[in-house]
Amino acid sequence: MQLGADRIIAMARHVSRQQLAVEFGATDLVADRGEESVARVKVIAGGIGADRVLACVGTEQSTTQTLNSTRPGGGIGITGVPHGAQIDGTAAPSPCPPGTPTMSPASAEGRRMSRSANRQPFG
Numbered sequence: 001m002q003l004g005a006d007r008i009i010a011m012a013r014h015v016s017r018q019q020l021a022v023e024f025g026a027t028d029l030v031a032d033r034g035e036e037s038v039a040r041v042k043v044i045a046g047g048i049g050a051d052r053v054l055a056c057v058g059t060e061q062s063t064t065q066t067l068n069s070t071r072p073g074g075g076i077g078i079t080g081v082p083h084g085a086q087i088d089g090t091a092a093p094s095p096c097p098p099g100t101p102t103m104s105p106a107s108a109e110g111r112r113m114s115r116s117a118n119r120q121p122f123g
Helices: 017-022 035-043 061-070 103-108
Strands: 009-011 029-031 050-055 070-078 099-103 113-115
Touching: 009 017, 009 035, 017 029, 029 035, 035 061, 050 061, 061 070
Parallel strands: 009 029, 050 070
Antiparallel strands: 099 113
């Protein structure tokens, strides 16, 4: 049995960061921003979004892209420190079945994430 991801999608506009992403295993690069980047990730990931997404920048745009690029029920990791981002965690992408990652109001400051419906912490 082999563990690991089949595909690793990196969002980067700068050539130096793209090269580093490929060096660390990225199989796909997305240089777009906003809705274009989300649409591109969904195409690469089979139409529904990525299983796991890391937000490493911390801006409002990057956090929104993270939420919208993740498939329903997928996992999100936020490593970037939010820069005063205001994220509406109630507007999760559709469809949003129970267990889909959502952000609570406190998470705009990077403090807490929970699962919808049963509000269990990630982990």
